[in-house]
Amino acid sequence: MAVARRVRVPWWALAVVVTAVVVVTGLLPADDARELATRTVPVLVFVAALTVTAEMCAGAGLFDAGARFAARAARGRRPVLWLLVVALATLSTAVLSLDTTAVLLTPVVIALARQTKSHPLPWALLVLALANTASLVLPVSNLTNLLADHTLRAQHVNYLALMWAPALASIVVTVVVLAVRDRAAVAGTYEPPPVRLPKDRGLLVLTGVTVAAMAVAFVVGAPPAPAAVVAAVVLTAATWLRRRAFPVPAADLVPWRTLLVVAGLFAAVATAHAHGLGDVLADVAGSGNGFADLLRLAGVGAGTSNAVNNLPAYLAMEPAAGPDPLRVGALLIGTGVGPLITPWGSLATILWWQRCRSVMLPVNARSIVVQGLVLAPLTVVAAVAALAL
Secondary structure (H helix, E strand, O other), rough: OOOOOOOOHHHHHHHHHHHHHHHHOOOOOOOHHHHHHHHHHHHHHHHHHHHHHHHHHHHHOOOHHHHHHHHHHHHOOOOHHHHHHHHHHHHHHHHHHHHHHHHHHHHHHHHHHOOOOOOOOHHHHHHHHHHOOOOOOOOOOHHHHHHHHHHHHOOOOHHHHHHHHHHHHHHHEEEEHHHHHHHOOOOOEEEOOOOOOOHHHHHHHHHHHHHHHHHHHHHHOOOHHHHHHHHHHHHHHHHHHHHOOOOOOHOOOOOOOHHHHHHHHHHHHHHHHOOHHHHHHHHHOOOOOOOOHHHHHHHHHHHHHHHHHHHHHHHHHHHOOOOHHHHHHHHHHHHOOOOOOOOOOOOHHHHHHHHHHHHOOOOOOOHHHHHHHHHHHHHHHHHHHHHOO
């Protein structure tokens, strides 16, 4: 008797079907669909370009070079090396996004820990924590920030001026808590690993300069998508002209499957809002911009993110925040630094877990949950307090 084989439908294909159905049937009104496209297409272009840029950085050895520099600069002192990894993870998250840190920096830090005879799990968990809690620094650090920046610009509010204090608070709390927890694991000394010359010093220098220029563009408020596209084109062309192999197959440089899934989420949530979802969530999220009001909104955002994932949580709750910059900031805190408890709370956590497995570092869900239960409440409260003040 023949056994029927289950056919698994890829998430990206399901997302395409959902998007087509809601648009063609009119479930998503035409005006809403046009407004959604105007707002989200630049975001998707940015994600695609930044992913290419990050892959080229990895291919040129930028992350490896940063880790090697940290190992030498620490001069065998493990606590100093730990602090340098904190700086590296924070910088990577701020400029290249939390997903880049989870995917490309995680294996580098795990390898660095093994080379220095350090227990790798606390170092990997440090990267996971900062990939989320350092994701408030710039609009480009998190996809939710980019969506919020559109609203803030309409209110003539500078993102960096609004969010620098919450971003700093969440990073400081993370570092202090993990320094106390892992004080035994990061103590002592190590034998510095041998010096390794980069395979292509010229390409490495060009990559560093390009990323630095892109970071400056982000800080001064240049449109993120064009800046990321220019960086991606420059680094791709340089890699090709110097006859270096691409870090991944050319067809996989642009994460088109992920982009289709994200576009489907945009369309699905916009459709739900067109049919009254916003009114329901507004009642749950409350109103006002006092400390208690902001903490309530951030708490609901964090809880929803841990339940379903932070991107649909932000999209669903954005109208409940309204145009008030303080409420937008509180929602960003809840959906940015809050989803630390569940392994699916943010895409960065999912990607981090996959990378740990790929480099043979077994991590159980309990490690993620226990760390999140400690960090999430502390970072959310500290960041909201900094925002309210």
